[in-house]
Amino acid sequence: MPPKSFSKIFWKQYLLLEKDFLETDEFVTIDKNNFKTFSSRYTYLLLNICSEIDSIAEEYCKVLGRKPKNIVAKVCAIVTKTPRIKNERAITKCPYEVIKPAPFQAFDDKVAAEWWRNYNLVKHARAEEPSDSIPNSQLANLKSVLWALAALYILCQNLYKLLGESDLQLEPSRLFES
Known part of the structure; x- marks a missing residue:
């Protein structure tokens, strides 16, 4: 995929x-x-951001020549090729409070990170109210959305680098430092 296509x-x-x-x-x-x-x-945001994460992770894996079936396998394939992603942080910038999500840190080869598990509960079981925790609908919260957006940002930045040098300058994020 050419960088210009990635941008669009x-x-x-x-x-x-x-x-x-x-x-x-x-x-x-x-x-x-x-x-x-x-x-x-x-x-709304959590569902859309995580859907986009799945799409870009799929494309990232294609570039790597891999075809994993689920998000955990996709993240594992990406982290194997680009290990720094595992602990990479997306740091919020001024005027927002400095928050440093590392959204892929809790993924391993069997378990997804909490924000992704929250997404799945909101997507597939939103109306359920487990007796031992908060209702699943409340898992679509500021933290889950921020971590998901940080994950999308990190995947975008790393895939763009993987695609190679380009004279194309991406419009900067208004939320995260580059």
Whole structure:
């Protein structure tokens, strides 16, 4: 995939999702104290961001010549080729509180990270209310969405680098430092 196609297909979508997320800051400040805040807008964002993560992870794996079946296998394939992603952090920039999500740190070859598990519970079992924890609908919260967006940002940045040198300058993120 040429970098120009990447920009049109994946980076443009990232920027749209980031814009939608930043608009929520008008109502819920992007701050650690608000991590458990949930809303219908966060549900919308979590579902869309994670769907995009699955798409870009699929494309990333194609570039690597791999065809894993699920997100855990995709992340494992990506981390095997690009080990730094496992601990890579997407650092929020001013004017937002400095938050440093490392969204792939908790993935291993058998288990997905909490934010991805939350996405699956919201996607497949949103109406359920487990007796030992909060209702699944409340898992679409600020923290899950921020970690998912950080994961998408990290995948985009690393796939763009993997595609090779380009004179094309990507529009910068308004949320994360480059």
